[in-house]
Amino acid sequence: MTTQEAPGDAIAGLDAFAARVDGDLIRPGNPEYDAARQVENARYDRRPAAIVRVRTASDVAATIRLARDSGRRLAVRAGGHSVAGHSAADDAIVLDLSLMRRIEIDAERRLAWAEAGVTARQYTIAAHAAGLATPFGDTGSVGVAGLTLGGGIGWLVRKHGLTIDSLVAAEVITADGHQLRASEDENADLFWALRGGGGNFGVVTRFQFRLHPIDTVAAGTIILPATTEVLRELVPAALAAPDELAIQAVIGRAPDDPSIPPEVHGTLIVDLEVLYAGPLTDSELALAPLRALAPAIKDSVEAKPYPALYPESSGEREGWFARAMFADTLDDELIGAIRARLADPTAPQAVLEVRVLGGAMARVPVEATAFGYRDRRVLMWLITWFTDLTQAAQHEAWLTDFWSEIRHKATGVYVNFLEAEGDERVRAAYPPQTYARLAEIKRRYDPENLFRLNQNIQPAPAERVGRTP
Numbered sequence: 001m002t003t004q005e006a007p008g009d010a011i012a013g014l015d016a017f018a019a020r021v022d023g024d025l026i027r028p029g030n031p032e033y034d035a036a037r038q039v040e041n042a043r044y045d046r047r048p049a050a051i052v053r054v055r056t057a058s059d060v061a062a063t064i065r066l067a068r069d070s071g072r073r074l075a076v077r078a079g080g081h082s083v084a085g086h087s088a089a090d091d092a093i094v095l096d097l098s099l100m101r102r103i104e105i106d107a108e109r110r111l112a113w114a115e116a117g118v119t120a121r122q123y124t125i126a127a128h129a130a131g132l133a134t135p136f137g138d139t140g141s142v143g144v145a146g147l148t149l150g151g152g153i154g155w156l157v158r159k160h161g162l163t164i165d166s167l168v169a170a171e172v173i174t175a176d177g178h179q180l181r182a183s184e185d186e187n188a189d190l191f192w193a194l195r196g197g198g199g200n201f202g203v204v205t206r207f208q209f210r211l212h213p214i215d216t217v218a219a220g221t222i223i224l225p226a227t228t229e230v231l232r233e234l235v236p237a238a239l240a241a242p243d244e245l246a247i248q249a250v251i252g253r254a255p256d257d258p259s260i261p262p263e264v265h266g267t268l269i270v271d272l273e274v275l276y277a278g279p280l281t282d283s284e285l286a287l288a289p290l291r292a293l294a295p296a297i298k299d300s301v302e303a304k305p306y307p308a309l310y311p312e313s314s315g316e317r318e319g320w321f322a323r324a325m326f327a328d329t330l331d332d333e334l335i336g337a338i339r340a341r342l343a344d345p346t347a348p349q350a351v352l353e354v355r356v357l358g359g360a361m362a363r364v365p366v367e368a369t370a371f372g373y374r375d376r377r378v379l380m381w382l383i384t385w386f387t388d389l390t391q392a393a394q395h396e397a398w399l400t401d402f403w404s405e406i407r408h409k410a411t412g413v414y415v416n417f418l419e420a421e422g423d424e425r426v427r428a429a430y431p432p433q434t435y436a437r438l439a440e441i442k443r444r445y446d447p448e449n450l451f452r453l454n455q456n457i458q459p460a461p462a463e464r465v466g467r468t469p
């Protein structure tokens with residue numbers, strides 16, 4: 001353990017704690033503190049009381065105990081991409097898993113163990129060496145841990161389902177410091193809850209995933225004008241495509257990019273980011289209906305190794321606001337609002353991302369896991385980015401204004417895309433019976449709500465013992 005004293009530190013027993021654990025303790029005043037407290041979204045500028053970079057499951061248990069005994073809030077951080085900024089908090093203890101990055105690939109059995117600090121990119125590169133992959137999201141720097149616990153919607157969602165549909169087992173440290181294994185056969189209630197219920201039930205130290213054969217894929221972007229006709233036909237065309245074809249349509253103003261004709265710069269486009277994960281010879285046929293929507297402004301689809309979908313992040317930090325919702329279609333009212341609002345954002349970059357779902361994700365029964373809405377056809381994510389943080393308020397106002405115009409079209413929300421939007425929105429991420437079951441499991445594993453810096457499931461009230469009068 002490396003540590004540095006900070007005068008006035010109020011956490012009792014921190015030195016004894018530091019002597020007990022293998023990981024690194026970073027306190028205010030430590031030269032690493034400012035870098036260590038940063039999370040992906042530059043808007044969240046939090047000053048934790050201590051950051052513990054754990055190395056082992058027993059470090060995790062000790063850090064949970066430290067939080068419990070000190071009464072400090074506990075923030076759990078894996079990849080640091082929490083949309084709500086939950087993985088850092090003022091005066092809290094941050095349990096940082098980023099040093100726990102071991103990955104074991106068993107190519108023969110098509111199974112992998114990943115420690116909780118692994119990112120989607122690291123895992124995907126490791127699995128690709130064996131021609132295999134597990135479905136994650138669309139971004140390499142996102143932590144496998146946070147992504148999995150909320151469900152995991154990405155490039156392979158139509159072909160192989162959500163990330164949780166490939167989860168075989170998890171090792172968990174619960175609020176009382178016990179280590180449990182959760183799978184279909186052991187602690188099955190916990191395993192159900194971990195698959196969509198977020199970080200509410202304990203800290204997962206390792207995940208075991210199924211691997212699927214994915215090697216070279218056809219991928220790239222097809223840029224089309226965002227006309228009403230194109231937006232109207234987009235979702236039906238994508239839903240009719242084979243499960244091998246994944247589509248994320250990013251609607252926004254064309255950037256001043258030299259690969260796009262200058263007369264298109266600043267006009268409204270739809271950037272179809274596509275991935276075909278089947279035989280390459282079939283990709284042209286699968287893409288034909290999308291290409292028929294309008295003459296392409298740019299078409300860069302080509303064969304590439306699957307990890308090319310997860311490039312290294314640029315490291316540039318920006319602030320951003322976002323709102324998300326599930327829907328089933330883009331109707332004309334929605335299309336009208338999208339076209340009007342996105343043509344005139346306050347920030348240099350603002351988009352609506354439309355992910356078309358269905359396929360393998362929808363074939364798993366909804367009650368099999370805690371993920372809320374498997375039958376939805378479309379996931380929408382409205383995002384606005386900016387580098388000048390002093391302008392944040394006006395960009396937030398633009399976004400929430402747009403959102404309030406379209407939110408009545410929502411049929412649920414994806415928990416991993418929620419900002420800190422309050423209890424009502426957390427409940428909207430689950431059908432009522434799913435939320436009730438999650439609350440019951442929360443009561444069993446974390447009755448005092450130690451794990452509350454998350455999209456929080458309130459523990460169900462304790463069962464009454466004895467006779468009622």
Ligand code: FAD
Pocket residue numbers: 040076077078079080081082083086087097116136137138139141142143144145146147148149150151152153154198199200202203204205416417453454455
């Ligand atoms: P962290 O901030 O480290 O963790 C987020 C939360 O997860 C924590 O607050 C904690 O409550 C919980 N948590 C993390 N690790 C553990 C653990 N080991 N045990 C218990 N609880 C834990 N999601 C998708 O499904 N598909 C996408 O394509 C996608 N793209 C994204 C792109 C970007 C740029 C961003 C910022 C987010 C994206 N997301 C996507 C959402 C993402 O899945 C969630 O934000 C997720 O929580 C991030 O995980 P993390 O480990 O990086 O984040």
